[in-house]
Amino acid sequence: MRVDKYLWCIRYFKTRSIATNACKKGQVKVHDKVVKPSRDVYPSDHISVRKNQVTYTLEVLDLPESRLGAKLVDIYRKDTTPKENLEKLELLKYSKDYYRKKGTGRPTKKDRRDIDEVYENDDFFTDAPNDEEE
Known part of the structure; x- marks a missing residue:
């Protein structure tokens, strides 16, 4: 064959x-x-x-x-x-989930919620000094 x-x-x-x-x-x-x-x-x-x-x-x-x-x-x-190759495939799947090409349009509602979750969980954005306080 x-x-x-x-x-x-x-x-x-x-x-x-x-x-x-x-x-x-x-x-x-x-x-x-x-x-x-x-x-x-x-x-x-x-x-x-x-x-x-x-x-x-x-x-x-x-x-x-x-x-x-x-x-x-x-x-x-x-x-x-080999298992290393299959693990590489899993990593590729995860990397594709969060990648958006430039110019593909507005974020979906799910994308917006994911972005908001990142901002809520990250202390860097909440503890940043504000210019108005000085």
Whole structure:
């Protein structure tokens, strides 16, 4: 089975064309060698996939007939991704929650409440000297 089709079947990529593009960009390696999308994958191959700034590593256990349900994925692959990489993914999730691009519009009501909470909990803003008192 082709490596791009395999990664699509075990749900590492949403579409097969995205998996193919990842292979062409050099984000997919088999046995630490960059591969083309057409390279065949066999059981016991070790694949590393660079996706969303995290490198996932997996071992091919078996080849599926077609795309699988999420519950059946573990039958066909063994995830050997180091815990450091998964922790890095968690940090990326937290950093994206609070980042707003400039010019994306007014803050939402939730954003305003979060900003107010920061100002209420920070003593620096409440204990600042006032120019009128002097």
